[in-house]
Amino acid sequence: MSTQVRSYKANKVLERLTKKVNRQIAGTMLACVHCGQCTDSCHYVQTNPGDHTFVPAWKADRVRKLFKRHMDWTGRVIPWWVKAGSVYTDEELEELKDIVFGKCTNCRRCTLNCPMGVDFATMNRMARGLLVSVGIMPEGVAVVSKDQWEIGNQMGVLKEDYLDTLEWMEEELRSDLDDPTVEIPVDKEDCEVVYTINPREAKYDPRTISDAAKIFHVAGENWTMPSEGWDMTNFGLFSGDDDLGGAVARRVYEAVVRLRGKKLVISECGHGYRSTRCEGPNWGGVDLPFEAESSVLTMLRYIKEGRIKVDPSKNDFSVTFHDSCNNARSCGLFEEPRELLNLVTSDFREMYPNRAENYCCTGGGGAMSMSEYAPMRLKSAKVKADQLAATGAEYVVTSCHNCVDGLNDLIKHYKLPMKVTQLVNLVADALVIEPAKASVVVEKKPEAAPAVDETPTVAAALPLEGRKILVIDDEPDIRTFLSTVLEDNGASVLTAGNGDEGMEKARAERPDLITLDLNMPGRDGGQIYSAIRADEDLKDIPVVIITGKPELRKLIYDKDVRRPEGYLDKPVKEDTLLTNVRKVLEVGADDVN
Amino acid sequence: MSEALHFAEHTLQEATLVIMAIVYTSRLVWLFRRFKAGKERQGPTGAPNTTPRKGFLYSWAIIGMPWVMESSRTKPIMYGTFVIFHLGVVLAIAESFIIPYGASMLAANPWLATLIQVSTGAACAVGVFRIIRRVSDSNMRAISSPDDYFSLVLLTVWFAFASLSAPNQGVPEWVLLTYFWMTAFFLLYVPFSKISHYLYYPITRYYLGKSLGNRGVYPIVPSAPGYGESTAK
Numbered sequence: 001m002s003t004q005v006r007s008y009k010a011n012k013v014l015e016r017l018t019k020k021v022n023r024q025i026a027g028t029m030l031a032c033v034h035c036g037q038c039t040d041s042c043h044y045v046q047t048n049p050g051d052h053t054f055v056p057a058w059k060a061d062r063v064r065k066l067f068k069r070h071m072d073w074t075g076r077v078i079p080w081w082v083k084a085g086s087v088y089t090d091e092e093l094e095e096l097k098d099i100v101f102g103k104c105t106n107c108r109r110c111t112l113n114c115p116m117g118v119d120f121a122t123m124n125r126m127a128r129g130l131l132v133s134v135g136i137m138p139e140g141v142a143v144v145s146k147d148q149w150e151i152g153n154q155m156g157v158l159k160e161d162y163l164d165t166l167e168w169m170e171e172e173l174r175s176d177l178d179d180p181t182v183e184i185p186v187d188k189e190d191c192e193v194v195y196t197i198n199p200r201e202a203k204y205d206p207r208t209i210s211d212a213a214k215i216f217h218v219a220g221e222n223w224t225m226p227s228e229g230w231d232m233t234n235f236g237l238f239s240g241d242d243d244l245g246g247a248v249a250r251r252v253y254e255a256v257v258r259l260r261g262k263k264l265v266i267s268e269c270g271h272g273y274r275s276t277r278c279e280g281p282n283w284g285g286v287d288l289p290f291e292a293e294s295s296v297l298t299m300l301r302y303i304k305e306g307r308i309k310v311d312p313s314k315n316d317f318s319v320t321f322h323d324s325c326n327n328a329r330s331c332g333l334f335e336e337p338r339e340l341l342n343l344v345t346s347d348f349r350e351m352y353p354n355r356a357e358n359y360c361c362t363g364g365g366g367a368m369s370m371s372e373y374a375p376m377r378l379k380s381a382k383v384k385a386d387q388l389a390a391t392g393a394e395y396v397v398t399s400c401h402n403c404v405d406g407l408n409d410l411i412k413h414y415k416l417p418m419k420v421t422q423l424v425n426l427v428a429d430a431l432v433i434e435p436a437k438a439s440v441v442v443e444k445k446p447e448a449a450p451a452v453d454e455t456p457t458v459a460a461a462l463p464l465e466g467r468k469i470l471v472i473d474d475e476p477d478i479r480t481f482l483s484t485v486l487e488d489n490g491a492s493v494l495t496a497g498n499g500d501e502g503m504e505k506a507r508a509e510r511p512d513l514i515t516l517d518l519n520m521p522g523r524d525g526g527q528i529y530s531a532i533r534a535d536e537d538l539k540d541i542p543v544v545i546i547t548g549k550p551e552l553r554k555l556i557y558d559k560d561v562r563r564p565e566g567y568l569d570k571p572v573k574e575d576t577l578l579t580n581v582r583k584v585l586e587v588g589a590d591d592v593n
Numbered sequence: 594m595s596e597a598l599h600f601a602e603h604t605l606q607e608a609t610l611v612i613m614a615i616v617y618t619s620r621l622v623w624l625f626r627r628f629k630a631g632k633e634r635q636g637p638t639g640a641p642n643t644t645p646r647k648g649f650l651y652s653w654a655i656i657g658m659p660w661v662m663e664s665s666r667t668k669p670i671m672y673g674t675f676v677i678f679h680l681g682v683v684l685a686i687a688e689s690f691i692i693p694y695g696a697s698m699l700a701a702n703p704w705l706a707t708l709i710q711v712s713t714g715a716a717c718a719v720g721v722f723r724i725i726r727r728v729s730d731s732n733m734r735a736i737s738s739p740d741d742y743f744s745l746v747l748l749t750v751w752f753a754f755a756s757l758s759a760p761n762q763g764v765p766e767w768v769l770l771t772y773f774w775m776t777a778f779f780l781l782y783v784p785f786s787k788i789s790h791y792l793y794y795p796i797t798r799y800y801l802g803k804s805l806g807n808r809g810v811y812p813i814v815p816s817a818p819g820y821g822e823s824t825a826k
Contacts, residue, residue, distance in 0.1 A: 023628040027797035030624075033790045034736045037664040037671070045732075052735035061736060073620075074740070074785045082787075083738040112813070113664035115656055115675075116790060117798035278808060281634035288636070332639020332809025353816035357663050 009134040010087045014070055016130050021067065028123045029067040031116045032057060038120070041113035043359050043383040044103060044376075054103055056110035060120045062099050063127040093136050100127045101138050102373040106238075107325040107360035129240025137239060140369035145235050148248055153231035155199035156563060163227060165202045168583060169210040177214070177433065184213045187259060188224035193298070194261035195225050196232035196252055196276070198269045198401045204567045205401070206583055207576070211428035212267060215299060218431055219307040223265075229255030232266045233401075234275030237326075238366030242283045249280025256290050264292040268422050270324030270400030271364070274331050294333060296399050299427050300340045310344050310430040318347040319426075320393035322407060323358040324400035337399055340423055344430040351391045359384050361398070363406020381410035388416055395419050397426065408569045412548050462490030463582055468509060470494045472502035472528065473517035473546070478570070482515060482546070485574050486581065499528035506538050513585055516564075518547040533561040542584045546572055598766055601773035602693040609780040616784040617792060630800070639809010648806010652798040661813050674719045681716020682748070684709045685755035689776045692761050692769075699761050709759040713752045720749025744788050751775045 006014075021029065034057055039045055044054035052058050061083060068075030068084035075084030087093060108121040131137060132145075147156040163186065170184040185191070193216070201208045216223045229251040236245025256264045266273050277292050302308045321341055327333040334355045341348045353359070362381040367373060388396055388411070396407055396418055407420045469491045471482045476497075483493045494509055496502035498520055506514060514532065518525030525547065532538045544566030565584045568576060594602075637644070659665035659672045688709050691698055699706045724745055727733045754772040758764050783789050805811040 021628060023624065023630040023796070024800040026624060026628040027793055027800060031790055031793035031797045033787050034733075034738070034741050036730070036733050036736065037668075039732055040667075041664055050731065052732045055732050055736060057736040058732075081738065082740045111801070112810075113662055115662070115665070116794060117652060117655075117801040119797075119801055277638060278635045282632065285634075287634055292636075329810060330808060332643065332805075334809075334814060335640070353663065355816060356810055356813050357816045 004088050006086075006088045007090050007093075009090050009093055009136065012134050013087060013093060013130045014066065016133055017066055018071060020126055020130065021071065024119065025123055025126055026067075028060075028118045028120070029064050030072070032060065032064065032114075032118050033116065035115065038110040038114050038118075041110045043107075043109075043362060044380045047380045047382045053099070056104075056120050059099050059103055060118070060123060062096055063123055090136070093131060093134070096127065097131050097136050097138070098373075100124050100131065101141070101366070101370060102376060105325070105360050105362065105365035105367050107364050108329045109325070109357075109360065112329060112356055125237070125240045127240070128238070129242060132239045132241050138370040138372060140371060141235070141239050141366055144366075144369050145239050145241065145244055148231070148235050148244060152228065152251060153199040154233050154235050155203045157199045157202050159227065162199075162202050162230065164586070165206055165583065166209065166225060168586065169206050169213065172579075173210050173213055173217070176210075177217070179217075182213070182217050184209070185224040187227050190260045191222050191224045192262050193221055193223035193265045194256045194259055194263070195223055195265050195267065195295070196230050196255075196272075197225070197267045198233050198272055199231050200233075200401045200405075201267065203563075204580070205404075207579055208267065208422060208424050211424045212295065214428050214431065215302065215308060215424070218433055219302040221302075221307075224259060224261070226255035226259060229253075229258075232272040232276045233269060234272065234280065235366065236283060237271050237275045237279060238369075245275065245279060245283035246285065249276055250284040250286065252276055253280070253284065253286060253288060262290060264288075264290060265295050265298050266292065267295050268399040268401070268424055270326035271402055273333070273399075274326035278331055294327070294336075294399070296333065296337050296340060296423055299423065300336050300343075303340070303343055308427075309432040309434075310427065311432045312342075312344050312346045312430060314430045315345040315426050316347070317345075317395055318349060318391075318393040319345045319395040319397050319421075320349045320351045320388070320391040321354070322351065322361060322388075322396050322398040322403055323355055324398060324403050325358070325360050325364050327399055328358060329356050333399070337397075337423060340427070341397060344423075344426045345397075347393075349391045349393050351387050351393075351396075353387075359387055361400070361403040361406035362410060363402055368402060368405050377406075378410060378413045381406075381413065385410050385414035385416060388418060389414075393418065395421050397421055397423060399423055412570070463578075464585070465490035467491045467513065467585055468494070468511045469581070470496065470502065470506055470509065470511040470514045472496045472499065472514060472520075472525075474498055474520040475517070478517065478546075482572075482577070485577055489578060491581075499523040499525065499531075502528060503531060503535075503538075506532065506541065507535075510537070511541060513542050513544065513565075513581065515544045515546050515581075518545060529564065530561055542566070544568060544580060544584055546570060546577075595766060598770055598773070601770055601777070605777045606689060606693065606773065606780075609777040613780045613784060617789075620784060620789070620792065624796070633804055633807055635807070637807050637809065643806050643809045643811060645803040645807045648804070648811040649799045649802035651806065651811045652802020653795065655798070655802075656794075661815065663815075666815070674722060677712075677715045678719045678723070681713045681719070681752050681755075684712045685716070685752060685776075688713070688755055688759060689773065692758065696761055699759075706760045710756050713756040713759065717749055717752035717756060720745060720752055724749060738787075740786050744782075744786050747775075747779065747782070748788070751779060 038056040042054060042056050048054050065083055065085040068082055069079050069086050075082050079085060104124050106121040106124055111119045111121050144154045148154045166184045166186060173182045174180050197209060232252055234245055234248045236242060236248055266276050273294050281288055303310060321337060362377050362384055367377050398404060404420050411418050464486060469486050471479055471493060473479045474497055479495045483495055486493050494505050494511060496505050499522055516525050516529060529543060532543060542565040545564045546568045548570035566580045568580060655661055665672045727737055754768060754775060757768045758772040802811055
């Protein structure tokens with residue numbers, strides 16, 4: 001074996017391993033006794049019985065063997081005795097990639113179930129980092145990391161698009177609250193709160209931004225959002241790249257310092273919270289000169305301090321709560337979201353297990369961006385699906401955007417009668433806004449819910465007048481639904497039942513926007529999407545993907561072509577569709593009539 | 594007492610103990626000098642009453658709190674075998690000191706010999722159970738190395754001889770000789786095998802506990818029951 005030639009990359013991985021292992025990781029390498037207690041704690045094991053390659057200790061040993069062979073005593077002398085080993089080829093590194101990226105979401109459930117305190121998740125992250133350092137990683141991880149390095153956020157949202165979205169949401173909010181003084185302040189200095197978000201919010205879920213803005217406004221908060229350093233997510237956590245982690249975290253911290261903000265508030269995102277609040281200072285080598293907290297704590301404090309008033313009967317459906325792994329198992333955020341849920345909903349049901357023992361949404365650890373592992377991810381999600389179904393709840397609430405996507409995917413895959421939402425949406429919906437006063441005290445025993453006009457203002461005002469929209473979907477019911485909603489709002493709608501027909505109509509009619517289903521017979525939506533982007537005449541037409549197929553989420557993450565302007569999960573709600581279509585077409589409230 | 598037994602009980606044990614101490618010391622020096630500890634910079638998160646100090650104390654104690662970890666709570670038999678096995682280790686080691694240096698204790702307190710015999714005998718039975726589990730369970734086989742099998746067999750056989758040797762008086766000399774030679778081998782082998790995990794337990798658990806205490810994860814709040822029922826206040 002010693003005469004075997006080692007590839008350049010393998011050499012680099014081993015060289016960096018010896019520098020990367022700190023005392024905590026060395027302990028993790030040395031302490032495992034192969035007792036097997038971690039085995040059943042892993043959702044991959046539970047859904048793949050008989051396949052030992054999912055067992056946490058086995059996966060850990062793929063990394064541990066390198067440490068034993070190159071750094072430990074016994075493994076250097078008699079490697080076979082302790083199953084020590086090395087890597088020689090790039091193919092072996094690719095195999096290791098499939099284990100550390102594809103078979104583990106770094107959820108840390110096995111860590112908390114290890115009697116020895118072996119922190120497999122941290123070791124796994126380190127292994128990811130070693131592979132990333134030699135360019136071996138899933139394509140989605142590479143694309144997202146590049147965007148975070150170069151553009152400053154993980155979804156490649158350009159600064160002007162981000163600012164446009166904020167401006168647009170501000171207009172929406174003014175219209176919604178019928179209050180021209182409402183603001184989404186940008187780069188305002190000396191504020192109490194600097195609010196940072198997940199780019200997914202700006203790109204695909206702007207309602208969470210307007211909901212947060214509504215809460216800040218009603219609470220009378222002196223707040224702002226930075227024009228730079230606004231992305232609190234951090235792919236360094238997933239890729240194991242501490243340099244990226246440090247750079248991204250510092251960008252956010254520098255924004256708060258530049259604006260002289262007193263407190264950094266991090267919107268609901270598990271890995272963003274962990275990265276920005278906990279790991280960022282370690283990666284970036286900085287001590288935070290300001291406070292930082294999750295928006296969950298901010299919202300709860302507003303209610304407790306009487307700055308906002310909420311009526312739980314406005315959310316009169318049953319809800320359960322999913323603890324994000326990063327929030328719960330790595331940051332101890334257990335009770336606050338539950339306290340908040342009990343204040344803004346009327347029927348909260350625990351799922352079991354919960355808190356630090358909860359199962360991963362199965363989309364964690366960057367799994368949502370690694371489409372090649374989607375089938376394995378969805379299979380492993382059976383544990384989570386059973387857990388959700390047992391609650392009988394209509395909504396699952398989570399404080400993590402990654403979990404929102406992961407849960408949406410598994411809910412569709414396992415056909416659960418359930419929807420996903422976040423606390424910010426529930427708090428905004430439960431707000432009691434008195435006309436002359438923005439801040440009031442909390443109602444402990446809510447009275448009957450006031451009548452709420454749920455008719456979207458925009459719908460009555462025909463906001464899409466004069467816009468031509470092409471709907472491509474093979475399901476007649478969906479086509480009818482989408483056409484009806486869009487036509488009712490003034491759009492002129494064309495429909496196509498498959499991709500080729502859609503391409504023909506697009507070329508002939510040059511619509512202002514295309515809504516595209518991905519899962520269609522013949523050329524699927526992914527191929528059609530690529531064809532649209534490759535067509536000189538069509539490439540600039542904005543596309544909103546509307547899909548029920550989680551595997552095709554890769555269009556967001558790992559296509560070389562431009563990302564879609566919108567991405568909606570089926571079943572899509574009328575107001576969500578309208579909000580997104582209007583955002584893409586840049587039809588603001590002021591444009592209506 | 595024959596010269597061979599005297600050598601095995603005294604000179605051999607003392608020499609191997611000294612060697613083990615030297616190896617362990619150099620092992621710890623290697624671990625602490627070669628590997629720098631990562632620094633935790635962030636402020637505390639989670640419940641305000643958790644601290645790094647409370648975290649690592651809790652982490653050290655977690656092995657004695659089977660209700661805390663799901664992997665222990667849901668497998669009481671496995672936890673029971675863990676307790677018996679490790680109690681057997683403690684008493685078998687104690688026996689290797691009691692026989693050479695405090696044989697009169699055994700003579701004066703027959704219950705002590707009985708306690709050691711029963712405990713190490715039970716540990717031996719657990720060892721057999723663990724060997725069967727490691728061989729028959731495909732997941733266990735997949736994660737096992739030759740060292741895992743050898744260490745387990747070594748301990749199981751050692752328990753058997755510790756149990757047979759416990760009365761000391763009237764025990765055939767070959768049994769005692771085997772027990773003490775095995776103990777000596779055990780002392781030499783341990784630092785190079787997985788059996789040395791007890792050396793690392795305080796270290797891994799210290800760092801994990803300190804971090805999770807700082808972040809409000811420790812102490813763990815076990816899952817609240819009542820799923821499917823409304824818990825709204």
